[in-house]
Amino acid sequence: xxxxxxxxxxxxxxxxxxxxxxxxxxxxxxxxxxxxxxxxxxxxxxxxxxxxxxxxxxxxxxxxxxxxxxxxxxxxxxxxxxxxxxxxxxxxxxxxxxxxxxxxxxxxxxxxxxxxxxxxxxxxxxxxxxxxxxxxxxxxxxxxxxxxxxxxxxxxxxxxxxxxxxxxxxxxxxxxxxxxxxxxxxxxxxxxxxxxxxxxxxxxxxxxxxxxxxxxxxxxxxxxxxxxxxxxxx
Amino acid sequence: xxxxxxxxxxxxxxxxxxxxxxxxxxxxxxxxxxxxxxxxxxxxxxxxxxxxxxxxxxxxxxxxxxxxxxxxxxxxxxxxxxxxxxxxxxxxxxxxxxxxxxxxxxxxxxxxxxxxxxxxxxxxxxxxxxxxxxxxxxxxxxxxxxxxxxxxxxxxxxxxxxxxxxxxxxxxxxxxxxxxxxxxxxxxxxxxxxxxxxxxxxxxxxxxxxxxxxxxxxxxxxxxxxxxxxxxxx
DNA sequence: CGTTTTATCTAACACTGTTAAAATTACGCG
DNA sequence: CGCGTAATTTTAACAGTGTTAGATAAAACG
Numbered sequence: 001x002x003x004x005x006x007x008x009x010x011x012x013x014x015x016x017x018x019x020x021x022x023x024x025x026x027x028x029x030x031x032x033x034x035x036x037x038x039x040x041x042x043x044x045x046x047x048x049x050x051x052x053x054x055x056x057x058x059x060x061x062x063x064x065x066x067x068x069x070x071x072x073x074x075x076x077x078x079x080x081x082x083x084x085x086x087x088x089x090x091x092x093x094x095x096x097x098x099x100x101x102x103x104x105x106x107x108x109x110x111x112x113x114x115x116x117x118x119x120x121x122x123x124x125x126x127x128x129x130x131x132x133x134x135x136x137x138x139x140x141x142x143x144x145x146x147x148x149x150x151x152x153x154x155x156x157x158x159x160x161x162x163x164x165x166x167x168x169x170x171x172x173x174x175x176x177x178x179x180x181x182x183x184x185x186x187x188x189x190x191x192x193x194x195x196x197x198x199x200x201x202x203x204x205x206x207x208x209x210x211x212x213x214x215x216x217x218x219x220x221x222x223x224x225x226x227x228x229x230x231x232x233x234x
Numbered sequence: 235x236x237x238x239x240x241x242x243x244x245x246x247x248x249x250x251x252x253x254x255x256x257x258x259x260x261x262x263x264x265x266x267x268x269x270x271x272x273x274x275x276x277x278x279x280x281x282x283x284x285x286x287x288x289x290x291x292x293x294x295x296x297x298x299x300x301x302x303x304x305x306x307x308x309x310x311x312x313x314x315x316x317x318x319x320x321x322x323x324x325x326x327x328x329x330x331x332x333x334x335x336x337x338x339x340x341x342x343x344x345x346x347x348x349x350x351x352x353x354x355x356x357x358x359x360x361x362x363x364x365x366x367x368x369x370x371x372x373x374x375x376x377x378x379x380x381x382x383x384x385x386x387x388x389x390x391x392x393x394x395x396x397x398x399x400x401x402x403x404x405x406x407x408x409x410x411x412x413x414x415x416x417x418x419x420x421x422x423x424x425x426x427x428x429x430x431x432x433x434x435x436x437x438x439x440x441x442x443x444x445x446x447x448x449x450x451x452x453x454x455x456x457x458x459x460x461x462x463x464x465x466x467x468x
Numbered sequence: 469c470g471t472t473t474t475a476t477c478t479a480a481c482a483c484t485g486t487t488a489a490a491a492t493t494a495c496g497c498g
Numbered sequence: 499c500g501c502g503t504a505a506t507t508t509t510a511a512c513a514g515t516g517t518t519a520g521a522t523a524a525a526a527c528g
Contacts, residue, residue, distance in 0.1 A: 200425065226390055290485065
């Protein structure tokens with residue numbers, strides 16, 4: 001017997017299903033995603049897919065995990081491209097890459113950070129590690145910037161609330177979280193600011209008042225850089 | 235004939251349908267919402283609902299509009315309760331009321347700012363005015379604070395990007411937008427920051443790293459107050 | 469070749485939104 | 499009161515959905 005060959009065939013089939021789902025998702029949005037549609041496009045029938053995914057929820061979860069790593073890779077690449085520069089520039093690059101990926105993959109992004117499928121319930125324990133990968137890029141930048149003295153922490157971020165400091169202390173050193181508390185905190189609030197802009201933009205809620213959302217985002221990223229304490233001259 | 239009586243009956247039926255939908259939504263989430271479920275609970279059949287709503291999309295849109303005004307009223311009330319105080323305190327009150335409403339009505343909030351129903355497409359031109367009402371509360375606070383000299387604009391917000399300034403200038407004076415450009419801009423970025431925190435919190439994405447999200451939000455609101463230039467002493 | 473495992477299909481169930489047509493109810497007026 | 503009209507509501511049906519059970523085809527192994 002050749003389990004490799006069979007397993008490979010099985011994995012290929014899983015990939016083909018996911019690719020078809022992604023294509024359907026891109027063409028017709030979340031409403032166009034259905035097992036029967038996927039199966040028809042692949043030349044088979046819906047129940048056949050159950051040999052590769054236990055349910056449509058499992059399939060969606062797989063798509064979400066893939067999308068998270070795709071986002072993380074885009075963000076990591078953007079960071080790597082300017083790795084030689086200072087933390088401020090790296091953070092700017094990461095922020096713009098993050099937004100760009102969201103705008104280029106709106107359905108995937110809503111799959112990650114919205115809940116476009118009513119029947120679908122996100123298995124938080126599974127998806128969070130995938131979500132964390134992008135976050136850690138930001139956290140690492142802050143960690144290094146703090147260590148290198150690129151950041152002069154403003155008063156409001158110098159002393160963290162004790163409850164939060166406790167959580168962050170407990171986290172530091174744990175599984176991949178080798179960043180100091182301040183880096184994690186700054187990364188978290190940066191993530192939230194970034195995320196808010198992107199989501200409002202994706203839903204076209206901020207365009208009517210601001211108009212040029214590109215300029216808004218660029219300006220706000222610059223403001224963020226200053227407000228977290230990056231020294232302007234550097 | 236008494237059109238008033240019939241119209242009133244019709245409006246009451248519409249309200250009953252929406253209330254039933256809200257109850258179903260609260261009990262079973264977005265997945266539990268269906269015309270047949272609503273009809274069954276009301277003691278009628280699904281096609282009967284079509285005399286009150288053209289489609290389930292129309293019904294959802296109505297729910298969204300109601301939720302937007304409910305959010306706006308909560309925010310306006312929070313502002314009114316501290317109307318005598320300074321802009322900083324008003325903004326803090328509004329921010330917390332906003333978050334509180336979101337946490338107390340997670341499904342409604344996702345209905346507003348997510349797209350929980352795949353087949354549903356938001357009629358932006360209809361929902362945006364409703365969304366704007368909450369936004370205008372924040373904008374008004376900023377407008378008054380700027381006028382009263384409560385705000386000493388930091389460098390990064392003193393000069394706005396020309397593309398944005400142009401949009402904001404065009405908006406000022408138009409339909410209810412009597413706020414100066416800087417007030418609108420500060421309100422927009424505050425909204426985005428607020429929104430990002432709330433969304434990440436609703437999806438339980440920020441708890442694993444921060445822990446005490448109440449403390450995080452309170453701290454970030456305080457940071458926002460300072461960063462937009464509210465004088466600390468006031 | 470036969471056997472056994474793997475993969476896929478057909479049929480069915482309980483749902484979904486929606487439409488057409490029929491049936492029922494309520495109302496105003498002579 | 500009773501008739502006629504208009505407003506409601508129901509039944510039946512269509513085309514979808516995810517999912518399961520059981521039969522069937524295909525491939526792999528001895």
